[in-house]
Amino acid sequence: MNLCSLYCAGSYRETVRHGIDGFRIPTVAAPPGAGGDLAMRHALGMDRYDLYIGKTSKFVAVDIEASAEACLRLAEDADLRRRMGDEGQRRARETFDWSAVVPAYQSLWAELAEIRRHAAPQAMPARPEVSVDPWRLDPFDQFAGYPSRTLTRDCRVRLAADGVAALELAYASPNTAFALQALPAREEAAALCQLLAEADDWRVHDLLMRMPAERRPHLFRGLVWLAKYGVVVLRPDGEGIS
Known part of the structure; x- marks a missing residue:
């Protein structure tokens, strides 16, 4: 059954009719302009392509x-599984x-x-400048249309119920080791969790303003990684967090 949530193949979601032959699961990604360092490391040969795309994928949740x-619905309803499979x-x-x-294709041509x-x-028309290297564009500029939405500073964020334990598991995961350079330091992530524990939810901008100025862009992007591993929950501005 297709739980359509892949960022790397964003057009695939158009093949799934939600509730008919699959579920389209929302995704959130770092905003355009947040991946210039990832693209530059690849352009300079510091990261192979597999490392480049691996690090980029860390900031899509x-x-x-x-x-x-969706998984629970499928597990509990044999008729739903059969109907979606047939569709x-x-x-x-x-x-x-x-x-x-x-x-x-012939009709399109x-x-x-x-x-x-x-x-x-x-x-x-003139194209706006989006990257210092036209051969290695910011990945979040290139694929801005793929996720359901991108993170903004007006989004709301809260600590997940098991967020502190999830944080430890996230840093211990073998899938994290190769990307540590691109992620928030463990101490920074722990400090974010401590702040998040002080209130039911935060506006992302207000949370970041409590962190060192030079680290805010890095931590802004890092919130998506924390959401990916179940440490925090992100919601658009104005949407309730329960």
Whole structure:
């Protein structure tokens, strides 16, 4: 069953009809401009490509609560599993079989050719500068449209119920060791957790203002990693946290 939450293949979510042939699980990622250091290390040969994408993936989080709820529904409802499986097979045959894909491409090519024939010549619009290295763009600029939303300073954040224990597990995970340079230091993450424990929830901006100024951009991005490992819960501004 497709729990569509992959950041690395954001267009895949369009193949899933929520509640019909799968569940589309919300994701949150670091905002555009937050990955320049990751791209630069790759450009300079300091990180291989696998390390570059591995570190980038640390700052994309799946909504753990929504994912758990979807898995539980599937585990408890055999009819739902069967119905979604049947719908998925039907959609694959009707939409993604070559007999459907090739005519769709042919129709698209014909439509684009017709548009070009009737379109007036025009200059290409200037593109805003988004990176100092056009060959190694900030990954969160390149894929800004992939996650359900990106982290902003107006988002709300709270410490998860088992957040302190989850923090220890996150730093002990073998999947974390290779990315430590890109993550908040353990002491910084612990300090964030201590602050979060002082209130039911915080506005991200207000939380960061309690941390050293030179570390705020790094910790801002790091909040997504903490959400990824179940240490904190992130919600858009104005959405209740329960």
